[in-house]
Amino acid sequence: MENNIRAIALDVLLKIEQNQAYSNLQLNQTLQNTSIKNVDKGLLTNIVYGTIQRKNTIDYYLDQLLNKPIKKKDRWVLTLLRLSIFQMLYLDRVPDHAIIHEAVEITKHRGNQGLAGLVNGILRKLQREGTSAMDKKAGEGSEKEALEYSMPQWLYDRWSEQFGQQNAKNMAESNLLASSVTARVNVNKTSREDVLQLLEEEGILAEEGELSPEGIIIKEGYLPGTEVYKNGLVTIQDESSMLVARAVAPVPGESILDTCAAPGGKSTHMAEMMQGQGKVVSLDLHAHKIDLIKKQAGRLGLENIESSVLDARKVSEKFSSETFDRVLVDAPCSGFGVIRKKPDLKWSKTEEDVMRLTTIQRDILDSASDMVKKGGLLVYSTCTVDREENDRVADWFLTNHPEFEWDPHFADKMPDTVKSYIMDGRSDLQIMPHYFNSDGFYIAAYRKKTTGGEKHA
Numbered sequence: 001m002e003n004n005i006r007a008i009a010l011d012v013l014l015k016i017e018q019n020q021a022y023s024n025l026q027l028n029q030t031l032q033n034t035s036i037k038n039v040d041k042g043l044l045t046n047i048v049y050g051t052i053q054r055k056n057t058i059d060y061y062l063d064q065l066l067n068k069p070i071k072k073k074d075r076w077v078l079t080l081l082r083l084s085i086f087q088m089l090y091l092d093r094v095p096d097h098a099i100i101h102e103a104v105e106i107t108k109h110r111g112n113q114g115l116a117g118l119v120n121g122i123l124r125k126l127q128r129e130g131t132s133a134m135d136k137k138a139g140e141g142s143e144k145e146a147l148e149y150s151m152p153q154w155l156y157d158r159w160s161e162q163f164g165q166q167n168a169k170n171m172a173e174s175n176l177l178a179s180s181v182t183a184r185v186n187v188n189k190t191s192r193e194d195v196l197q198l199l200e201e202e203g204i205l206a207e208e209g210e211l212s213p214e215g216i217i218i219k220e221g222y223l224p225g226t227e228v229y230k231n232g233l234v235t236i237q238d239e240s241s242m243l244v245a246r247a248v249a250p251v252p253g254e255s256i257l258d259t260c261a262a263p264g265g266k267s268t269h270m271a272e273m274m275q276g277q278g279k280v281v282s283l284d285l286h287a288h289k290i291d292l293i294k295k296q297a298g299r300l301g302l303e304n305i306e307s308s309v310l311d312a313r314k315v316s317e318k319f320s321s322e323t324f325d326r327v328l329v330d331a332p333c334s335g336f337g338v339i340r341k342k343p344d345l346k347w348s349k350t351e352e353d354v355m356r357l358t359t360i361q362r363d364i365l366d367s368a369s370d371m372v373k374k375g376g377l378l379v380y381s382t383c384t385v386d387r388e389e390n391d392r393v394a395d396w397f398l399t400n401h402p403e404f405e406w407d408p409h410f411a412d413k414m415p416d417t418v419k420s421y422i423m424d425g426r427s428d429l430q431i432m433p434h435y436f437n438s439d440g441f442y443i444a445a446y447r448k449k450t451t452g453g454e455k456h457a
Helices: 005-019 023-033 038-053 055-065 075-091 096-110 113-129 140-148 153-163 163-176 192-201 238-248 263-272 289-301 312-317 351-369 389-402 418-421
Strands: 182-186 204-207 215-220 234-236 254-258 281-283 306-308 324-330 371-383 403-405 428-431 442-446
Touching: 005 023, 005 038, 005 075, 005 096, 038 055, 038 075, 038 163, 055 075, 055 113, 055 140, 055 351, 096 113, 140 153, 140 163, 153 163, 153 281, 192 204, 192 215, 215 238, 234 263, 238 263, 238 289, 238 324, 238 371, 254 263, 263 281, 263 289, 263 306, 263 324, 281 289, 281 403, 289 306, 306 312, 312 351, 324 351, 351 389, 371 389, 389 403, 389 428, 389 442, 418 428
Parallel strands: 254 281, 254 324, 281 306, 324 371
Antiparallel strands: 182 215, 182 234, 204 215, 371 442, 403 442, 428 442
């Protein structure tokens, strides 16, 4: 069953669960290392991501379908049932009888006849009876909504408290949609128009993006397999993420610090904007992630990136104060803005994780701010939507660093499509996943005053 898409999906899901691997990394590794037809890659991605996205809703139904718990040694059968139930309830590409038949055959191949009978019985009961009777037991209010949108209860309640019930509902619903693959055109080598033409010649359907003049959206096809990608004409990056380099707005000849740079999307974007002049110093805590930055820079033909391993909280051990014209802190965060791409995040993160991360974010901002020259810029960004990590960290920074002020030119650097989300008197921006079908992202930009204002001790 080597090339059976559902058998492969089962293996991927088991590795994610057993090894606590990131879903996007495990899936990408499988797509690259397994001989799967391009036409089937989309189905595999849908099954893997969809099964994880809908996990607690599927488990709610599964608990009612199972008469007794499955033995610990046979726990893989639960994963097979989850991916099968996901297909039956949420995909219409394959008829139910075919899904059930394949699940039974996979069980026979991996287990025994008794388990095959169990799988067949559960799935046929679902096919026969549907979910309406089970839905009536789902409670009410936020409990029912969290289950409907397959959200951890604590996180759904947190979003409702921070953004209001309607925004929480919109965000949770949008996180269940398939995420578009977007890419950034390397304008040092080519133009967006030429890339779209070249991709069309390679059988890839793409169109212009909405948020960035360098952005494209892949509508159909596998971008990493193209010559356009291999030749460094594009970088896979979400359009919301592309706005970060625009906020930094590096100028050719300047010295830029990217404190938490891996895997290198923003570093390479800034290096491209600098047209090979000046330098981008890219730091990360882990050596293997520095290798990712170097690999990206090499593929894109960028020679103005210097990368090294360093804890961003200890930048003063390597660099003198006020060394850089512009500094980017794309801080470690909960990642709640990228749940569509990394659905396992919503099940693995806790409220305690959020509070722990805010301490790290503040510490990095503290250290990085010393590196900014007078009159220079500091940009803080995250790929989360949590206010504790975003505007509350941003406000804390200004309170404790009177030597900084909001960047007065921030709004001018942002596309017209997002300007309505920038509040008067501030230079920060929160993009929610449901605004533009992009990642949830937060960006705050500050300018270091040329005179006055002393950092609090």
